[in-house]
Amino acid sequence: MLGKTLKHGNTTVDINRAFYEGELVSEEELEKALEEATTANLFGEKTIRCAIKCRLIDPDSVIVIDCVPHAQVFRV
Template sequence: MYLKIYKNGENVLVAACDKEVLGKTLKHGNAVVEIHKSFYEGECVSEEELKEALQNATTANLFGEKTIKCAITCGFIDSESVIMIDCVPHAQIFRL
């Protein structure tokens, strides 16, 4: 999994995706979602490293089966909040 962390003051954005979906363009109806390398490609991390990053995140944008499974297993998202975009699971986390 790739992980990139963006910090702006107290806000922490975690962008994470599976290696297999990095750089892909996904289509859903008229919507197009690009999993840009410039946004997602950071360090290759383990599930434990992703879990640690998500613990500190105020916002997260997640794509891919492994990434989503890790976030569900660690209790950060509910499986019912996952959507499929062009057969790729996606979820977002927002902490207010």
Template structure:
């Protein structure tokens, strides 16, 4: 899994995805979503490292089976809030 962290004052954005989907463009009808290397490709991390980063995140943008399952295991994503885009699971986390 890849993890990239963006910090802006007190805000902490986590962008994470499975290595298999990095760089892909997913299509959903007439829309498409690019899992852009510039945005997601940071450090290659283990599940515990991703869980630690997600625990600190105020916002997270997640793609891929392993990444989503990690977020579900640590209680930050509910399975019912995961959407599929071109066969790839996607979820976002917002803490207010």
């Protein structure tokens, strides 16, 4: 998905390597990172599934852009 441009109507989202690329982690490591995050910009089925499992996001808050699930998290 890295480097891909997602399109939905007049909206485009670039999954920019410079911003999103990083270390591959296990689901357990992702869960820990998500629990500690104050903001998150999430794309992809595995990531969204993990965030739902952690109760970080509600399944109803997930949108789909160009067949890719997406959610954002902001904690204050």
